[in-house]
Amino acid sequence: MSKNYIRNKKLKLFPDKKENVHQPPGTLIQRITGETAPETKIIVIEYDATSYNEVILDNIDDCTAFKHSKKIKWINVEGIHDTAIVKKIGEIFNIHALSLEDVISPDQRPKFESYDDYDMTFMKMLYEFDSKIYSEQLSIILKDNLVITFQELEGKDAFDPIRQRLKQENLKIRKFGADYLAYSLIDCIVDAYFIILEKIGERLEDLDEELIIKPTPETLQKLYYMKREMIALRKSIWPIRELISSIERSDSNLITKDTQLFFRDVYDHSLRVIETTESYRDLVAGMMDLYMSSMSNKMNEVMKVLTIISTIFIPVTFIAGVYGMNFKFMPELESPYGYAATWAVMLAIMISLLIYFRRKKWL
Numbered sequence: 001m002s003k004n005y006i007r008n009k010k011l012k013l014f015p016d017k018k019e020n021v022h023q024p025p026g027t028l029i030q031r032i033t034g035e036t037a038p039e040t041k042i043i044v045i046e047y048d049a050t051s052y053n054e055v056i057l058d059n060i061d062d063c064t065a066f067k068h069s070k071k072i073k074w075i076n077v078e079g080i081h082d083t084a085i086v087k088k089i090g091e092i093f094n095i096h097a098l099s100l101e102d103v104i105s106p107d108q109r110p111k112f113e114s115y116d117d118y119d120m121t122f123m124k125m126l127y128e129f130d131s132k133i134y135s136e137q138l139s140i141i142l143k144d145n146l147v148i149t150f151q152e153l154e155g156k157d158a159f160d161p162i163r164q165r166l167k168q169e170n171l172k173i174r175k176f177g178a179d180y181l182a183y184s185l186i187d188c189i190v191d192a193y194f195i196i197l198e199k200i201g202e203r204l205e206d207l208d209e210e211l212i213i214k215p216t217p218e219t220l221q222k223l224y225y226m227k228r229e230m231i232a233l234r235k236s237i238w239p240i241r242e243l244i245s246s247i248e249r250s251d252s253n254l255i256t257k258d259t260q261l262f263f264r265d266v267y268d269h270s271l272r273v274i275e276t277t278e279s280y281r282d283l284v285a286g287m288m289d290l291y292m293s294s295m296s297n298k299m300n301e302v303m304k305v306l307t308i309i310s311t312i313f314i315p316v317t318f319i320a321g322v323y324g325m326n327f328k329f330m331p332e333l334e335s336p337y338g339y340a341a342t343w344a345v346m347l348a349i350m351i352s353l354l355i356y357f358r359r360k361k362w363l
Contacts, residue, residue: 040079041154046071047166049175060088067092072178073146074166078154080104080139089148094118095141103150106137110239112246118143119252121182121243123189124236125157126196133196133229135236138189142182142254149185158192159185179259186244187266193237193273200229200280204287211287215294223288230281237277240270308362312353316346 042057048071057063066073080086080103090100099120102108108122121140126133138157141148151157162184165173173184207226210219244267248260323332323342332338357363 039154040082040085043076045074045166047174048072052167060085063089063092072181074181075148078151080150080152103139106152108137110243112243114250114252119254125189126193128199140182140185142178145178147178147181158188162188179255183259183262190266190269190273197276204280204283208287211291215291220291223291226284230284234277234281237273241274244270308357312350315349319346
């Protein structure tokens with residue numbers, strides 16, 4: 001997998017230009033080809049209360065063998081850039097072309113859609129790479145005894161805990177239906193947001209300490225990047241509340257009432273994630289204001305010192321200017337004590353001003 005491709009998936013303020021503008025609805029356009037295209041990997045997990053089987057498919061046509069199985073099936077497609085594979089899965093499991101078009105469009109807003117025989121959920125998976133936050137679209141299709149997930153990248157997800165639980169017998173996830181598996185995947189993604197926010201919180205603590213001790217122009221650059229990152233993060237996380245609420249209020253026959261109760265817990269988690277995101281966003285804005293105030297205070301201190309120095313030397317400069325005039329008849333020019341007296345007056349003025357500034361606590 002290309003690291004450059006991963007870096008291009010970092011959180012963005014603005015979506016990429018859609019290649020299928022002015023194309024007929026349902027048109028599947030392959031956006032990335034050649035060596036830069038991530039590999040497509042299809043993993044099928046089939047299970048029930050007493051059995052578990054996991055296979056990696058070499059041929060997409062092998063999915064047909066799982067179509068009529070009564071067991072719960074999780075088909076995970078890692079890599080959405082091979083439109084032929086996405087289209088074939090749509091044909092095998094009767095997925096509408098408009099849904100498939102959304103699947104291969106990685107800039108979808110998180111949302112929930114219910115159709116006659118399947119439900120679709122679009123979310124953003126977040127992960128850290130090279131100390132930066134990156135975003136990846138996840139599409140979840142829920143059908144009777146079947147969950148199909150489409151990921152942009154291979155091996156970049158937060159589902160390892162789900163896979164481990166599926167391998168163990170006598171767990172709730174093995175006894176419930178496909179709707180519970182879909183809930184578990186969504187819950188796992190929301191929980192992963194907390195991990196990302198925790199790392200962002202640590203970075204903010206470091207920036208706050210740097211801002212208080214010794215702010216530099218590099219600190220402002222870091223704050224600006226954090227501000228953009230928090231705005232983009234908010235765009236990915238904020239719609240989650242509406243998404244979970246839509247699932248809770250859905251009258252879909254594929255989601256049982258028992259599973260809808262679990263979504264209430266996810267809804268509560270989503271609120272906490274949103275609140276934390278908003279708090280961090282306000283904190284970044286406050287830190288930027290603090291940086292500007294700190295820089296302004298430093299500038300004021302410099303200007304105060306320069307003003308004091310100028311104020312001290314203005315009367316001395318005036319005296320030096322007066323006695324620098326080339327007039328023949330100046331009383332002090334012939335005095336043997338003229339030079340010393342002039343110095344004494346200038347020093348007295350300077351010392352008096354220093355004492356005055358000291359008493360005013362300007363120094």
